Amino acid sequence: MAKRRAVGNPLALAVLSGLLLEPMHPYEMGRRLKETGKDRNIKYNRGSLYMVVEQLRKAGFIAEQETVRDTARPERTVYALTDSGRAELYDWMRELVAEPEHEYPRFGVALSLLGVLEPGEAVELLGTRLVALDREAAEITADTARAKEQGLPWVFLVEEDYRLALLEAERRFVTTLIDGLKAPEYLRAWQEALGEGTPWSAPEQ
Template sequence: MAKRRKVANPLALAVLAELTAEPMHPYEMGRRLKEHGKDRDIKYTRSSLYMVVEQLRKAGFVAERETVRDTQRPERTVYALTEDGRHELHDWMRQLVAEPQHEYPHFGVALSLLSVLPPVEAAELLGRRLETLDGQVEEVHGLLRTAKEQDVPWIFLIEEEYRLGRLETEQRFVTHLIESLKEPDHIRAWQEFFGSRT
């Protein structure tokens, strides 16, 4: 069973990880998250980032290090990782890496209710999804090619490799599902079942 966290937002985990490099202010954290491509896996806005930093401060995982005053910019508070924060980061990472968690993806919800759509329409919609998946797979392949040409160490690409694996698995699944939805036996069974309810 997942451990209850004082701050459970995945953005908090990313902030703690960024602060292992050095103390910084939230604006810099956001810039680095985007620069490192973390915004592809963690949804956040500037205001949510500031809110999470404040939650981490209240939990004792980060502490104010200094306030930087610059005549051209508003004053900025620099935060540093505390010992409790470092412990929380490592504990949370160990849990996420070792223990699979049940997630509730939107596509899973759609699949669980797919039978409400006529098979022909469902197949057509899944065809559109497959086109999008094809584009996403090509995008990730391109990103990985570029990163390898730039000698980016593999450890910094693992989330993209994982994303590629998920996308390619979904491509195969959706292709098979489209074929299954077009089978005459399925169409006939759907019409018999749902036709009697209209």
């Protein structure tokens, strides 16, 4: 079972990881997230980044090291990783890497209730999903190819390889599901249980 973290936002983990390399101010943290492509999987904005930094400071995981004053910019506070922050980083990473966790995806909810849809409509909707999956996979493939050409080390792209593997697995699953929904035995069973004239009939669009 996952531990309850003092700061549980995934963005906090990225901040701790960045500060492992060197002390930084929040602006630099955000720039590094984009440079290394971590913003593809960890969504944030300037406000959420500063909020997480403050939460980490209050938790004792990071500490103010110095304030940098520049006449061209507002003063910036540089933060450093504390010993407890380093311990939290490694404990959290080990948990995430080693322990699977059910994440309750929205598609899983839809699948659990798929039987309420008329089979033909379900097949059409899943076909639309296949098109979207193919488009997303193509975008990821193109983005990672460009990143590799620019010399970005593979370890910074491994999460994109994971996303691509998930998309490919989902595509195979959806294709098989469509075949199952078209099977005569399923159509007969659906018609008997939820066909036209039953209380569960879907309204026409």
